Amino acid sequence: MINLISRTIVHALDRSQDIRPTSKTLRMFDRTELHKSRVDDLTVEHPQTRQPHRLEFHVTDSHEQSILGFHACKDLHLLSVDEAHVCALRLRDERITEETKVTKFAFVRRFGPRTR
Numbered sequence: 001m002i003n004l005i006s007r008t009i010v011h012a013l014d015r016s017q018d019i020r021p022t023s024k025t026l027r028m029f030d031r032t033e034l035h036k037s038r039v040d041d042l043t044v045e046h047p048q049t050r051q052p053h054r055l056e057f058h059v060t061d062s063h064e065q066s067i068l069g070f071h072a073c074k075d076l077h078l079l080s081v082d083e084a085h086v087c088a089l090r091l092r093d094e095r096i097t098e099e100t101k102v103t104k105f106a107f108v109r110r111f112g113p114r115t116r
Contacts, residue, residue, distance in 0.1 A: 001069030001070035001071055001072075002026070002056075002058050002069045003055050003056065003057045003058065003066075003067065003068050003069045003072050004057065004058050004060055004063055004065075004066060004067040004069075005040070005042070005057040005058070005059055005060070005066045006059070006060060006061070006063060006064045006065075006066065007019075007059050007060065007061050008064065009066060010040055010042075010057075010059050013042070015040055015042065018040050018041070019038045019039070019040045019059050020038065020039055020040070021038055021039075022038060022039045022058070024058075026058060026060075034058075034060050034062060034063075038058070038059045039056055039057065039058055039059065040056075040057055040059055041054055041055070041056050041057075042054070042055060042057055043055075044068075046076055047078075053072075053075075053076060055068075055072055
């Protein structure tokens with residue numbers, strides 16, 4: 001996950017000269033591609049501790065709302081993930097046999113299906 005900031009904000013901070021190109025292609029969750037990606041390193045201040053942190057931001061023309069990515073939020077302790085309760089499984093082969101479930105994914109049984 002990346003950090004996004006609008007070109008307008010970078011310009012208002014008088015940091016346009018620091019924007020540099022990158023070869024990365026950025027896509028949103030709906031797979032739409034953002035225009036040519038550029039990056040800038042900016043110092044942000046933690047809202048509670050007031051400590052400065054240097055982060056890389058992708059500069060975009062199409063999004064006015066700045067976004068801190070997952071890794072920045074986690075590193076700054078703005079959110080926490082209870083990783084003990086996260087269980088995700090993605091397989092290339094969608095065919096799962098009963099033997100595969102028993103041998104490779106036996107740990108899932110301990111938790112059982114989620115109910116709401």
